[in-house]
Amino acid sequence: MLIKVPSIANLGLETIKVDVEVNVASRGLPGFDIVGLADKAVAESKDRVRTAILSSEIDFPQKKITVNMAPADIPKEGSMYDLPIAVGILSNVINFTIPEKSLFLGELSLDGSLRHTKGAFLMALFAKEFGFENLFVPKDSANEAACIKGLKVFPIESLVQICEHMTGQKDIKPVVYRKSEEYFYSKAEFDMKEVLGQEQAKRAMEIAAAGGHNIIMVGSPGSGKTMLARALPGILPPLNEVESLEVTKIFSASGDIPPGGSLITQRQFRSPHHTASLAGLVGGGSKPQPGEISLAHRGVLFLDEFNEFPRSIMEAMRQPLEDGYLTISRAKQRVIYPADFMLVASANPCPCGYAMHPKKACTCSQNQIAKYQKRISGPILDRIDLHIGVMPVDIEEFKGNQQASQFLEPSDKIRDRVASARKLQQARFADEGIHCNSQMKNSDIKKYCKLLPEVEQILRQASLKFNLSARSYMKVIKVARTISDLDNSKEIMANHMAEALQYKPRTYESA
């Protein structure tokens, strides 16, 4: 008898329907075969399914079982087909019908229970789009699927439970859809008020967070670059609903949603080490997986010791930095992963690190310094809007110094300013398909950043004095736009422009 159990296959972020056809034939030698371009994990599912059924104290049919996954020309991967296969076999043994408009997904454990499986959220999105109503997923993945409204998500703990449900002995209660009303602020390791001194760097962080600008910090070891970066999530604006769905999709595809987890409601802060591989960082593999830059989508990608990253990785980030997505092409498939992140980079000024240090002497030769600074490619630097130097702070100065301590602003206060600046931007760019100032193209800059004559005069003067390139010129305007948004000002005023010029690209020499 032939049973069709519908399931899905995820190719990157795209989902297609896969029919798991299970035929239990009375004739022929007993056996169990899986066909239909199945990878190793799917092939191994034979043993998991057989053992799981036996552990559930259900008879495994001593017949010729053939499983086909249609369409047969698309590669299937992963362990998610355990449940559909088992359900197909069980429907033969126990004799139940598969409810209509259902989708199945889940990995089996040998004891007959179900394990958290990646891709449940993508399946729910697919179900919503194509009119499926019932989703059968492992209990640990149920919350993830229940993020989408109008679906019946059945959390399954074991094979016995699904049999009881199908035969009507004991129904499984579907998980109730919970709209995530609250979009949470990201948690940070440090509060901005814990970072002593670094007033300008903190202000630059605020501007970067408000406009989604990429930022690079250059400074000696121990000057507080990493601490500043780790405090950054605390001042990021909250995710909105659309963004949250985008991020959850990527996390579901990569299997990074924890068991029991649901929507990703916080902006992500990813800080991969510089020994990360190209595929790990930008995504890839023979079956293309999202990399760190995609996991940082709508969030922050912090690259500490930026100069230490291999050139190939830096160059690979150029396209996503420009377009906000990355296309991974393989012989068998092409996958597009969104990667619209805010790059926060930190670097030492020279190999020994002390070129800018006020007290320690630098031991590097000029040649070494030049070589070291050249490791960051020009095109990447060109895509970074804010450049700041971070100098070590004398902590003694803050002990019992009231005035200095008054400068320390808590993160939530900064975050409120950032969030309202972001709101202004979202309203402004509602028709443009972008949502923050850093994404403005030159045409947008012309449209939304009309400069008053005296403001343009300042910029002209500055570009002559500081030798600004055409690209830097545009970047300064973008930053000035964000500063004026933080100031809740409709126009870019002279003081906004003047402040924006503080963060222009510069060279770093000994102090």
Add this chain to the structure above:
Amino acid sequence: MVIHFGEIEVTDKKYPKVLKEAFKNLIDSQGPKKLYYKGDFSDEIFKNCLSVVGSRHLTTYGRKATEQIVSQVALAGVTIVSGFMYGGDEAAHSATVKCGGRTIAVMPCGINRIHPENQVKLYNEILEKKGLIISEYEGSAQPQNYTYVQRDRIVAGLSKAVLVTEAALNSGSLITASYAKKFGKKIFALPGQITSEVSKGTLKLIKEGAEPVTDAKDILDFYKIKPSDAVNVSNNFSKQVATKAIFGGKGLEQKIFEQLKREPMKVDDMARLFFIPIAELGTILTMMQLKGFINQEGDKYFIN
């Protein structure tokens, strides 16, 4: 422009007397037997020479002081001798060619090699301004560790006096100074902050009897040259006074200006000192920069 090439034997009449004299009564070291040169090799260029050497890691203070003192000394007609290394040497050569003075670069490598390579522009400028490139090594020999030290003895030997701008303890600049001492030449040293790594060497020299230099006049007095009127106009100090007269900025700008006159400062420190929000301070600093009152180098602000 025609650049003269040539070589001078120690027996040659044109061989700089001052160099020959330096090694006259020494047993443990010898002067170069042969000098290769590029440029204008005349007796006149060797008449009044001042060697200026400094750390490769010259600070902004060191560079400013070098510019201020060397340009006046060079304008008064003194030839500036140095080793063409980056940092202190380069600052001395640059300051000289900028004000149109003559300078001699003593190379640690073969005469046909420019080392360090990235200073090609300065190399050409030295020749354009009737300066001289000399070396005791022929062809395009690579510099070796010992040739730098050998070079230092020529730098010290060519001049009547040596000015050390900035030097760490155990640095090449102190080697030059020790040669100068051996040759019985006058040593000037630029005083710096005791906390600065590259002032430790110069302060040590001062302790040992070198003359501290606070003004170009200190050096010109030694050469018995009166600074010309033209020199006075180019005097940086008087320029500062002039700026102040025109400055007349508003309250805060004035306060910042007065502070920076005392000491170059970082923006964060200024924000705390004056208790101004960093956004406002950044605006003021940019405007002052655009007006040309102050300048930013590294992370600190300076008055022009």
